[in-house]
Amino acid sequence: MVTGSLDGYSRDGAEEAIKSRGGKSPGSVSAKTFAVVLGESPGASKVTKAEQLGIPVLDEAGFEILLATGELPA
Numbered sequence: 001m002v003t004g005s006l007d008g009y010s011r012d013g014a015e016e017a018i019k020s021r022g023g024k025s026p027g028s029v030s031a032k033t034f035a036v037v038l039g040e041s042p043g044a045s046k047v048t049k050a051e052q053l054g055i056p057v058l059d060e061a062g063f064e065i066l067l068a069t070g071e072l073p074a
Contacts, residue, residue, distance in 0.1 A: 001026055003046045004039030006060050017067055029055065035072060037063040 002014045002025065009017065014037070015025040029036060029049040036050040037058045050057050056072050065073040 001029060001033055001035070001046070002037040002039060002063075004042035006037070006039040006063070008060060008064075014063075021067065021070065029053065035066065 002009075002011070002018075005011070006014055018025045023034065026033065029046050031053055033050065033053070033055050035056040035058055036046060037060070038047065039060065047057065058066060058073070062073045065071075
């Protein structure tokens with residue numbers, strides 16, 4: 001899931017990058033969410049929910065690593 005705007009991707013482009021690798025890009029954070037990618041001006045409620053659920057939060061560089069390797073950055 002992506003919240004906020006990313007420099008290297010449009011919203012549709014980020015969603016397509018996720019979906020083309022077998023992921024999903026839901027509109028809300030839940031316990032099933034794999035990771036949340038934070039761009040500029042992210043939705044505060046999504047960030048808070050991710051933190052409460054212990055879901056990894058990535059910046060754009062972390063998102064690039066995830067897309068390239070299929071794994072969360074260390």
